[in-house]
Structure formats: structure tokens, C-alpha cells
Amino acid sequence: MGTQPTPEEAASALNEVAERREQAASTNAHPVWTLWVIGAGAIGFGLASDLWPERSTELLYLFATGALLLVFLPRWKRPGSAMGYQSDPRPVGISARGRALRALVMLALMAVFAAGAVALRSWDVPYPTTIASFVVVVTMPLWHRLLNRAARDPKV
16 A cells, blocks of 8 residues: 655645646636747737738738637647647637627727737838737737636626
8 A cells, every 4th residue: 555645745736636627617728828829920920021021911821821720720629639728619608799799809909900000100110010919919918818708707
């Protein structure tokens, strides 16, 4: 027979079980690395479109394809588990009003990015798309919270 765990080991094991249970039950089971990849891709897209403006359309298609893959691949079990998702990332039980709120937040984010890049370009600021994408990435925790609020708030 094995030895009995010390009280510290038992407490540590119970804390780890509680953390894993909370992570598995959370409505936001997205791996953290996906946000870092999207942020790096956004800054990379901004910098590349400023350096090679004649290729900005192709770069936009490439970035949009990568973002769509990050959104839709986890919906299938095998690619999702390979990417580190605990479960299906789609929010369960979100109302039509909540879905509309999420769509409006995303549209507002795209509008702010486009307006910022156009305004910076009109003021002859160097690297306007890079600056606009950097602002989007820096504010990522805020808009990520707004996007996930609809999934957590039953009143929305």
C-alpha cells in the first residue's frame, strides 16, 4: 500500500481538481493561444499591408482565411481537441438578442479599425494600418469581454 498524502498535497490536489472542473465548465473554453495568434496575425496584416499596399487585398484574404479557420475548425471534434479545446466552443443557450449583440460588437470593432486606418492615412501618419491593428490588439481584452458577456448574461 502507498503512503497517505500530506495535508498540503491533498489540498493541492483538491485545488487542481477544482480549477480543472471550473475550466471545463466555463462558457469560455477557448485556449489562450488562439487570441495571441489572432493578435499577431492582425499586427502582421497591418504591417504587411503598409509595406506592400499593392498586395493588401491578397493579405486581407489570407488573414480572413486564417481567422475563419480558427473560428470554424474547433467546431469539429478532432481538430478542436487537437487545438486544445475542451468542448464545442459554441455558446450554448445564447438568445437571439445576445447573438445580435455579439454581431454588433464585431461590426463596431471592424468599423473602428477601418475608420482609424482611413483617418491616420488621411493625416499622412506613417504605417496607419499597423497602428490601427495595434490598437485593436491592445484593446483585445475589452472586446473579448464584450463578446463573451452575451454568453454569460442570461438577461441579454
